[in-house]
Amino acid sequence: xxxxxxxxxxxxxxxxxxxxxxxxxxxxxxxxxxxxxxxxxxxxxxxxxxxxxxxxxxxxxxxxxxxxxxxxxxxxxxxxxxxxxxxxxxxxxxxxxxxxxxxxxxxxxxxxxxxxxxxxxxxxxxxxxxxxxxxxxxxxxxxxxxxxxxxxxxxxxxxxxxxxxxxxxxxxxxxxxxxxxxxxxxxxxxxxxxxxxxxxxxxxxxxxxxxxxxxxxxxxxxxxxxxxxxxxxxxxxxxxxxxxxxxxxxxxxxxxxxxxxxxxxxxxxxxxxxxxxxxxxxxxxxxxxxxxxxxxxxxxxxxxxxxxxxxxxxxxxxxxxxxxxxxxxxxxxxxxxxxxxxxxxxxxxxxxxxxxxxxxxxxxxxxxxxxxxxxxxxxxxxxxxxxxx
Amino acid sequence: xxxxxxxxxxxxxxxxxxxxxxxxxxxxxxxxxxxxxxxxxxxxxxxxxxxxxxxxxxxxxxxxxxxxxxxxxxxxxxxxxxxxxxxxxxxxxxxxxxxxxxxxxxxxxxxxxxxxxxxxxxxxxxxxxxxxxxxxxxxxxxxxxxxxxxxxxxxxxxxxxxxxxxxxxxxxxxxxxxxxxxxxxxxxxxxxxxxxxxxxxxxxxxxxxxxxxxxxxxxxxxxxxxxxxxxxxxxxxxxxxxxxxxxxxxxxxxxxxxxxxxxxxxxxxxxxxxxxxxxxxxxxxxxxxxxxxxxxxxxxxxxxxxxxxxxxxxxxxxxxxxxxxxxxxxxxxxxxxxxxxxxxxxxxxxxxxxxxxxxxxxxxxxxxxxxxxxxxxxxxxxxxxxxxxxxxxxxxxxxxxxxxxxxxxxxxxxxxxxxxxxxxxxxxxxxxxxxxxxxxxxxxxxxxxxxxxxxxxxxxxxx
Numbered sequence: 001x002x003x004x005x006x007x008x009x010x011x012x013x014x015x016x017x018x019x020x021x022x023x024x025x026x027x028x029x030x031x032x033x034x035x036x037x038x039x040x041x042x043x044x045x046x047x048x049x050x051x052x053x054x055x056x057x058x059x060x061x062x063x064x065x066x067x068x069x070x071x072x073x074x075x076x077x078x079x080x081x082x083x084x085x086x087x088x089x090x091x092x093x094x095x096x097x098x099x100x101x102x103x104x105x106x107x108x109x110x111x112x113x114x115x116x117x118x119x120x121x122x123x124x125x126x127x128x129x130x131x132x133x134x135x136x137x138x139x140x141x142x143x144x145x146x147x148x149x150x151x152x153x154x155x156x157x158x159x160x161x162x163x164x165x166x167x168x169x170x171x172x173x174x175x176x177x178x179x180x181x182x183x184x185x186x187x188x189x190x191x192x193x194x195x196x197x198x199x200x201x202x203x204x205x206x207x208x209x210x211x212x213x214x215x216x217x218x219x220x221x222x223x224x225x226x227x228x229x230x231x232x233x234x235x236x237x238x239x240x241x242x243x244x245x246x247x248x249x250x251x252x253x254x255x256x257x258x259x260x261x262x263x264x265x266x267x268x269x270x271x272x273x274x275x276x277x278x279x280x281x282x283x284x285x286x287x288x289x290x291x292x293x294x295x296x297x298x299x300x301x302x303x304x305x306x307x308x309x310x311x312x313x314x315x316x317x318x319x320x321x322x323x324x325x326x327x328x329x330x331x332x333x334x335x336x337x338x339x340x341x342x343x344x345x346x347x348x349x350x351x352x353x354x355x356x357x358x359x360x361x362x363x364x365x366x367x368x369x370x371x372x373x374x375x376x377x378x379x380x381x382x383x384x385x386x387x388x389x
Numbered sequence: 390x391x392x393x394x395x396x397x398x399x400x401x402x403x404x405x406x407x408x409x410x411x412x413x414x415x416x417x418x419x420x421x422x423x424x425x426x427x428x429x430x431x432x433x434x435x436x437x438x439x440x441x442x443x444x445x446x447x448x449x450x451x452x453x454x455x456x457x458x459x460x461x462x463x464x465x466x467x468x469x470x471x472x473x474x475x476x477x478x479x480x481x482x483x484x485x486x487x488x489x490x491x492x493x494x495x496x497x498x499x500x501x502x503x504x505x506x507x508x509x510x511x512x513x514x515x516x517x518x519x520x521x522x523x524x525x526x527x528x529x530x531x532x533x534x535x536x537x538x539x540x541x542x543x544x545x546x547x548x549x550x551x552x553x554x555x556x557x558x559x560x561x562x563x564x565x566x567x568x569x570x571x572x573x574x575x576x577x578x579x580x581x582x583x584x585x586x587x588x589x590x591x592x593x594x595x596x597x598x599x600x601x602x603x604x605x606x607x608x609x610x611x612x613x614x615x616x617x618x619x620x621x622x623x624x625x626x627x628x629x630x631x632x633x634x635x636x637x638x639x640x641x642x643x644x645x646x647x648x649x650x651x652x653x654x655x656x657x658x659x660x661x662x663x664x665x666x667x668x669x670x671x672x673x674x675x676x677x678x679x680x681x682x683x684x685x686x687x688x689x690x691x692x693x694x695x696x697x698x699x700x701x702x703x704x705x706x707x708x709x710x711x712x713x714x715x716x717x718x719x720x721x722x723x724x725x726x727x728x729x730x731x732x733x734x735x736x737x738x739x740x741x742x743x744x745x746x747x748x749x750x751x752x753x754x755x756x757x758x759x760x761x762x763x764x765x766x767x768x769x770x771x772x773x774x775x776x777x778x779x780x781x782x783x784x785x786x787x788x789x790x791x792x793x794x795x796x797x798x799x800x801x802x803x804x805x806x807x808x809x810x811x812x813x814x815x816x817x818x819x820x821x822x823x824x825x826x827x828x829x830x831x832x833x834x835x836x837x838x839x840x841x842x843x844x845x846x847x848x849x850x851x852x
Contacts, residue, residue: 124710127780144778144790144802151776152792152802159774159815204777204810252745252792252800253752257774 003272007389009098010229010236012108013042013222014347019335020186022216023119027060028072030114030218030337035073038220043233044108049222051079051106053093055113055339058129059120069112079106085246086374087286089113090219090343091381095242097223107225113339114218126214144203147211147289149251149376151203154291156257158205160306163294165205167309169196171290172209172332174317179329181319181360186215187333196290210290212331212341219343221350226389237350240367241275241384243268251376261380262299262371269369269382270301277301280384281365282352283323284345286372287330293317296371297325300382319360327352327360342372349385395454395508396544397673399537401446402647403439403514404530404634405430406807407692411527417694418522427635429692430516430531432700432784433806433824433838436461437471440514441478441823443533443643445767448479448510453537455485456509458500460639463516464491465825465833467565474835475512477730478823480764485509494610494665497639498553501671504538505548511536515638518701520569528612530627530635534643543678546650546659550597550672552589556581560611560666568702575613582614585668590622590660593670602660602672604653606645609664612636618662633689650675687843690807700784709782716832727762732821732837734799735760743798763799765821769842770795772817777810789813793839806838818842 015037017030025033031054039046052075054066062068066082079100085092090113097109117126130146144152157163173193179185196209229236245261245268248254270276283302285293294308302323303311311317317325328334328348331341349368351357370383407429415423430439440459457479459472472487481487490496490503497513504511513536517529541547560578563570586607594602605624609615615626615636627636630648637644642663649659655677663669698704727733728746735747738761742753745765750757770793781788789805791813805813806824819839826834 127711144776144788145780147780148776148778148788148790151778152774152790155776155815156774156792200779201777202780206776250802252802257792 005098005102005242006272006274007226007238007240007386008102009223010226010238011221011346011350011385012224012229012232012234012236013038013044014350015039015041015220016184016344016347017114017218019184019215019217021118022116025116025216027057027115027120028068030116030216031069031112031220032073034114034218034220035110035112038110038112038222041234042222044222046073046075048108049075049110050077051097051100051109052077053080053097053109053111054082055089055093056082056084057115058126058338059115059117075110077106079109085379087288087339087342088372088374088379088381089339090346091242091370091372091383092244094221094223094239094346094383095244095381098239098242101223101225107228109223110220111223111343112218112220113343115337115340116216117214117337118216120216147203147206150289150291151206152251153257153377154205154289157291157295160258161309163306163309165197166193167313168205168210168290168294169193170312171287171293172196174312175287175326175330175332177318178327178360179333181358182328182334185329185334186213186217187329206289206291212288212336213333215335215337217335217337217340217344219340219347221343221346235354235387237353238386238389239383240386240389241269241271241273241382243272243382245380247378249375249378254377258295259305260295260299260373260377262296262373262382265380265382266300266371269384273384273386275367275384275386279367280323280369282327282349282362282368283325284327284349284368284370285325285330286342286345287326287332288336288341290332292373293325296373300369300371319362324362327357327362345370345372346383346385349383353385353387394505394548395538396541396547397536397650398539398543398545399447399449399451400535400545400647400650401443401449402532402534402644403442403446404428404532404631404644405434405439406687406690407431408633408689409692409694409697413694414527420522423527426633427527428530428532428633428637429697431807433826435465435825435833436463436514436516436533437465437474438823438825438835439531439533440475440512440535443514443535444475444479444510444512447535447537451537451539453510453539454508455482456504456507457481457485457487457512458490458503458509459488459512459514460490460496460500461514462492462494462638463518464489467491472512474730477726478835480727480731480733480766494639495663495667495669497642498663498669498671501536504536508538511538513640513643515640517636517638518568521698521703523569524572525570528636530631530637532634532637532640532644534640534647536643544676545678546673546675548671549658549674550593550599551670552593552596553667553669554585554589555667556585575611578611579613579617582609582611582664582668583617586614586618586662586664587621589668589670590662593660593672597672599658599672603657604649604659605662606630606649606659607662607664608642608645610636610638611664614664618664622660622662624660624662687841696785711782714827714829716830717834729836731764732766733762733764736763736798741798743795745799745801765795765799766823766837768795768797768799768821770819770839772813772815772819773800774815775805775813791819791839793819804838805840807840812841
């Protein structure tokens with residue numbers, strides 16, 4: 001395994017752009033805003049960045065987004081790559097940054113993603129992009145759109161475990177409660193289970209409020225070696241464990257409709273970190289649809305199979321509960337803009353460890369577990385962030 | 390001396406589930422009161438897909454001579470053979486001949502004659518569409534029938550007499566590129582058809598040495614001719630045989646013949662009279678081989694008139710706020726012909742795992758190149774999960790998407806069709822049906838969907 005990567009690198013800086021409806025910014029502008037905020041947060045100079053990792057963008061549909069951002073940000077790294085593993089991309093980027101830094105390929109890596117998906121793209125085009133993830137000839141162009149695929153996953157989970165619509169709604173309610181304490185969140189007005197259940201049905205059993213937002217947002221991280229991070233202004237957030245698992249692309253090729261590669265990625269990340277689920281103070285779980293954090297809680301081992309829904313419904317995932325989940329509001333309430341969605345899980349994890357979260361701070365956070373996933377339960381990356389190396 | 394003619398060894402019919410109530414039409418158009426209904430092909434059906442459904446029932450596992458004759462007045466394509474798509478969907482052999490007899494109802498008689506001369510599969514399918522308020526809209530219907538011609542020793546019925554007459558006169562016509570027909574005054578056609586039917590029916594019986602056929606069925610797009618001829622010959626038309634369906638054009642003689650074959654006792658004769666731009670009569674004698682049991686017809690679905698008009702392009706409605714879909718590309722469609730049209734996957738001979746579409750490497754046991762092709766279109770399956778999608782565009786929203794586990798292996802994600810949301814649940818039994826997913830830039834994207842299977846198909850194992 002890659003245990004030798006344990007705490008070799010740390011997150012030295014985090015940054016967000018303005019989030020929500022930001023019609024005065026281009027997608028590149030959101031990236032730049034987030035990047036400059038992360039650079040300032042780390043207390044370094046832009047010229048010190050010698051590695052760049054970028055992802056993809058629906059709104060700035062560049063073939064080589066990394067080169068465009070080098071030009072736009074005025075940086076000349078010796079290591080650059082653009083990555084696509086869907087929503088799991090930010091986790092994989094941290095993994096690649098750690099590998100590059102451990103190998104000496106780069107010393108200070110800027111990870112930056114973001115799009116103006118809310119205002120930079122029309123509804124027609126957005127729907128086309130989001131329905132265009134399936135087989136080009138047999139599934140596109142009329143679907144099934146992504147909510148439909150996750151609707152089928154939710155339906156199966158309900159069938160196998162008795163998970164209820166109310167339990168799924170409580171995931172959205174939990175995230176919104178947390179977002180109401182986060183002034184940069186896209187949606188901050190509290191909602192109730194009843195609000196979720198009475199919102200428009202999108203793809204049974206998923207209502208509109210069971211689905212994540214579409215936001216303008218950019219996010220960035222500065223990842224550097226542990227030695228260097230310890231000399232910088234902010235408290236280092238150690239990347240103590242990482243695990244990945246990539247299993248399939250099409251839903252029908254998944255071994256299970258209700259359990260995922262998160263079981264393996266989570267196990268590997270915790271093993272590398274030499275921690276258990278009991279050591280985790282905050283969980284930041286990819287939440288494209290409300291069923292997903294329920295499955296992730298189960299697969300990551302925080303609860304048993306089929307117990308995820310009840311965990312949320314009982315309030316255990318709320319601030320003050322057993323395991324606060326998505327304290328920033330998640331993609332359901334904070335922001336979703338492509339790969340940036342999961343990046344904010346990493347940003348929040350770092351901020352919780354640093355104790356910077358104000359009203360939503362989980363006091364004494366030592367360890368935060370971030371899980372991001374991409375595709376149709378396809379690609380999984382678990383990252384364990386820690387205050388201790 | 391011609392070789393012995395092929396006989397009918399199998400047959401099947403397909404009438405879509407949709408029904409349009411004539412009273413609904415009358416209410417919308419303000420045209421008095423009308424009774425009964427007509428059959429309606431769904432938005433995802435056309436003559437090609439309905440022909441496939443009828444042919445699947447007719448074939449029922451048999452392998453006929455490799456000839457396919459397809460007759461319709463409403464071909465999905467012109468200047469391109471539609472029989473080749475039917476051939477592909479039925480997974481018939483590469484060496485086969487497949488041809489359209491498209492354009493007019495009389496093509497049906499041509500297809501039956503060709504089938505009986507060479508052996509093979511005869512597919513008859515039609516969609517009868519008229520302008521709103523027209524007789525064709527009111528009295529027409531959509532449906533399909535198919536006949537397998539083969540060895541006389543296996544005959545369900547053999548042809549023992551034929552007669553024809555031809556005359557050039559203007560009764561009905563349709564300019565290429567238009568979707569509805571125009572008609573001359575009805576009385577004119579009646580004057581020409583009347584004597585011709587009498588003459589042809591008499592000649593057919595005399596030639597066969599039969600005084601009176603036991604069953605007489607008459608089909609004609611000139612409905613008054615069909616009625617009066619049936620009365621005179623002691624027979625029936627689709628009005629009596631298929632109430633609620635209507636006159637189904639090129640498929641009508643087939644649906645009538647199939648109904649007569651269902652009823653006829655061994656040794657009895659059936660006279661089929663088709664009056665279309667001339668007249669043809671075919672006399673058949675049934676053997677003592679029992680005809681295959683007819684498939685149980687599923688529950689009907691009422692199609693509102695507005696929906697029907699929309700499906701037929703007669704009512705131009707606000708399009709979905711979606712980009713125009715791309716047309717299916719030729720090379721990948723051809724490359725995946727067996728899968729896309731034939732629903733042929735592969736089964737690993739080492740571990741029996743079924744792959745949809747076919748693969749070379751087993752995703753279960755990783756064995757390489759030990760696959761055998763397996764046609765999955767005739768497998769029943771069970772819904773593993775589903776969603777009712779209100780975001781996806783469809784001419785018949787909401788879309789029901791399912792993950793389907795086929796009996797014997799194979800998992801497919803596909804649409805459920807001919808179903809309301811309440812019809813589908815985890816565990817629902819489904820069967821495959823060949824459909825048109827959408828049409829873009831004149832190209833039809835054919836693939837398979839699933840529909841709720843008849844009762845009595847419960848799975849053996851707990852889901």
